[in-house]
Amino acid sequence: MGNKNKTISFRVNEDAFETLRDIAEERDISLSAVFRDYVDTLVAHDGQVRVIPEAELESMGDSGESFPPKIEVPKSFVREHERLELEADHLREQLEEHKRYVNYLREQLEDEDEDVIQLEDLDGEPDEPSFRLG
Numbered sequence: 001m002g003n004k005n006k007t008i009s010f011r012v013n014e015d016a017f018e019t020l021r022d023i024a025e026e027r028d029i030s031l032s033a034v035f036r037d038y039v040d041t042l043v044a045h046d047g048q049v050r051v052i053p054e055a056e057l058e059s060m061g062d063s064g065e066s067f068p069p070k071i072e073v074p075k076s077f078v079r080e081h082e083r084l085e086l087e088a089d090h091l092r093e094q095l096e097e098h099k100r101y102v103n104y105l106r107e108q109l110e111d112e113d114e115d116v117i118q119l120e121d122l123d124g125e126p127d128e129p130s131f132r133l134g
Contacts, residue, residue, distance in 0.1 A: 008039075 012020070024031045042049045 008035075 024034045
């Protein structure tokens with residue numbers, strides 16, 4: 001099976017459509033090609049695409065700023081983050097184990113046929129002798 005092309009359709013307001021048509025005419029390409037180029041760029045950069053005017057792009061080139069912005073993170077921070085992720089996974093496993101145990105105890109309680117006698121219920125029965133401690 002080969003790579004099949006798919007069609008995407010959407011609506012834009014009239015002003016945006018005219019602007020897009022002007023861009024296509026300026027570049028001497030079809031309107032579809034404008035969208036294909038944008039989609040290809042979007043896919044190539046994993047969704048990290050920002051549309052800016054060319055004048056702003058030229059001024060950004062001088063400052064050395066790139067998009068998406070990139071920063072350097074110390075290895076100790078990355079290791080601490082990984083350690084915390086492992087600890088969180090361990091705590092989730094313990095929580096699940098605790099929930100299973102609580103459910104097991106509830107099932108045991110529901111399965112018991114013994115009657116539970118409340119002390120308050122015993123106080124009101126006149127047939128029973130009463131006892132006092134010391």
